[in-house]
């Protein structure tokens with residue numbers, strides 16, 4: 001079976017992805033949120049596996065992770081919530097989380113479970129490229145999981161080429177220097193960066209994340225790329241409105 | 255068996271650089287340059303000069319006669335407490351500020367728990383005229399008011415870490431986030447032998463001046479460079495790493511590490527990482543750390559803010575796993591009493607962190623002709639409030 005992410009990337013349109021922390025706002029909102037996002041026309045979803053010490057995240061996602069953990073979210077529980085998700089949802093699902101909880105679950109067991117419930121890929125910000133290739137790539141491949149790597153405006157060309165070569169899906173382009181939720185908008189610096197990457201003609205399409213929060217930033221971010229991911233802005237919406245009005249939120253983006 | 259870091263940044267199975275891509279350029283830049291820079295004659299000269307004239311090194315190796323008599327063995331104390339700013343921490347901050355300057359960095363960030371590393375960082379930033387921001391858990395800011403005032407006097411900005419449990423682990427998270435937000439002009443001075451490679455090795459090398467001195471000092475006093483035992487307390491493990499460094503491969507020197515057991519190893523309020531921890535990833539390295547079965551990092555407890563860390567440096571995880579070092583732990587009560595005992599017997603008020611190392615005598619008996627060297631990592635001025643409360647002075 002061809003991986004759903006790769007299939008989705010073939011579609012001739014700009015892709016919109018949404019991130020949320022599993023277990024937030026309420027412990028059992030996970031499947032509701034996923035279904036509503038699909039119904040609202042979102043192209044793929046990043047399900048955040050909450051972690052006590054999310055280094056690359058700003059206050060908004062830290063807080064949603066903390067609340068999710070307080071609510072009782074665990075790795076095992078997330079998998080059991082997702083047990084029947086493929087009977088209901090067809091768009092690609094990616095788990096985004098930090099490495100330590102996966103290490104404790106057992107990377108092999110974690111990947112096997114992902115494949116079993118129908119997860120298509122993983123984003124693990126603190127699992128570096130070299131360790132992945134040396135120790136875990138074979139396991140990911142065996143379970144048909146796509147591993148997504150990040151690049152930032154500071155990533156050198158040579159490193160980007162390396163990451164492109166190691167990727168088989170898309171490249172997660174962090175829009176600017178900073179943790180999630182810290183960007184105030186896009187300016188010339190981002191445009192230069194977006195253009196620089198576009199001119200590298202990488203084999204993997206790029207999806208932009210960090211700082212996408214409305215129709216304007218979505219449009220800017222996807223001018224030269226394949227799509228964009230919204231995280232903190234959606235978490236803020238959930239904070240205010242709960243799980244109601246997800247489609248209203250998505251419609252404000254595109 | 256090799257106990258130093260290997261080319262890939264590992265100590266056995268521990269270490270590495272588990273960092274988000276945002277940190278890669280800075281950490282990689284440091285990795286490629288730190289050994290080269292440390293080997294430059296001008297660097298060595300400046301480092302040695304500052305350690306001598308500014309820090310006051312070499313720190314004495316003091317034969318503690320009354321303590322020795324009490325425990326019927328021969329105890330030497332390595333007097334890091336006599337350093338400028340009152341602890342070993344400054345050995346590392348002097349080294350790293352010189353490193354930061356050579357890397358062209360203009361802005362310094364640091365994390366601190368008790369405030370000792372924060373003060374040592376603020377001090378070298380004042381010395382070099384560099385901008386300094388210290389992250390400190392909101393709870394620690396309240397607990398350690400005098401050190402907060404010191405840092406402010408020294409010109410540093412103390413930023414409260416408001417996330418998580420608002421203590422050292424969270425201050426470290428905030429410092430790392432700051433580095434992600436400021437990727438170009440900033441150097442992060444980590445305060446212990448923790449973090450992504452090359453930090454544990456770099457910090458260890460800067461602290462290794464401790465065992466370098468012990469060697470020639472012991473030679474002068476005992477006619478041989480090697481003691482029978484070498485003992486230090488472990489928070490993240492920087493004073494211990496420096497104290498052990500030149501003895502790691504001298505297998506006849508026994509190494510003892512003392513962790514903080516808090517209210518008892520199994521009381522639920524402890525920081526005895528080697529007893530309670532499992533292999534995992536924290537702050538960019540694979541090591542032993544205290545965590546739930548689900549891989550969430552748990553909050554440690556110790557009366558000593560400097561030992562209140564849920565992990566240990568990767569070198570120490572390796573020393574533990576290989577059995578090269580013996581790990582024991584001392585409770586709050588044992589440490590406080592050992593601190594008071596040293597004060598009464600030798601006229602030295604130790605930092606509560608160092609008191610944990612002194613509590614080794616509650617757990618081990620030494621032979622009369624054993625030479626036992628203990629790292630007295632810091633002085634107790636900062637802890638007076640705690641001593642007052644504990645002993646109702």
Ligand SMILES: Cc1ncc(COP(=O)(O)O)c(C=O)c1O
Pocket residue numbers: 341342343367368369370371445446447487488489490491492493494559560561605607608631632633
């Ligand atoms: C006096 C003293 N000793 C020991 C420590 C523990 O740190 P490390 O394990 O890195 O030596 C601290 C930390 O603040 C300290 O202030």
